[in-house]
Amino acid sequence: MVVVRRVITPLLLAGALLLTGCSDDAPAAPAPAPVTTRTVTPAPTTVPPSVPASASVSASSVAPPAASGKVVVLDPGHNGGNAAHPAEINRPVPAGRGQTKPCNTTGTATNAGYPEHAFTFDVAQRVGKALASQGIRIVYTRQNDTGVGPCVDRRAAIGNEAAADAVVSIHADGYEAAGANGFHVAYSAPPLNAAQGAPSTRLAQTLRDTMRTSGFSLSNYIGGNGLSARSDLAGLNLSTRPVALVECGNMRNAAEAARMTSEEGRQQYASAIAAAIEAYLAS
């Protein structure tokens, strides 16, 4: 059973009115939050020939990357086992603002059938690898692409429990309208706590700016200037940490589907998201 949410939304584009969002909220994954901790070893310092050996720079004097020691929670949307477990996935869970939502959804897919959950899992792994190389501790909300959930409220809890310096949910949209394309970044609005205020807005803006300068197009069908204020996403509502959700593009758009389906394309998304998170943590 597919749980892709369809929402009627005002459109900027002529034509279709159905938004097959990847929908849901974002965060997820029940399991023990895992974690990849990596300690950065400063690169060997090259000592000029004229400098006596005794004056060589010790490794400890080399400054670590600015974001070293920070904690980042990466939340790849959906999961590969969701579609086969409708009862678990449709179970209502707290979504913030007094609302409930289904535990999780299946997500969307390209017209050729490449699923959002596979895309988000792969991109998150690539983002995590890049950040870990900078000494950042990575916590993923799910450890594989074959499980069920975690529910959106649990995904948010993982970020909160990790005391994350930044939480980024990764999704891709499924908007059925000709020409609809581009990425957007969602943030909680109005904010429900201090972390959802300025820090989350800055995280969202940094993601928007970095993805744009990395060559990705702003969405032409949702949000404004690549940003979307949302009050209905559980992963954002329930977070007590700086949080944003990236909809990398529209899987129903041929060009973006091709990019998402290729390994090279996924690395491009990951590199941009990782650079944005590094920039946010350093600012």
Ligand code: ZN
């Ligand atoms: Zn999604």
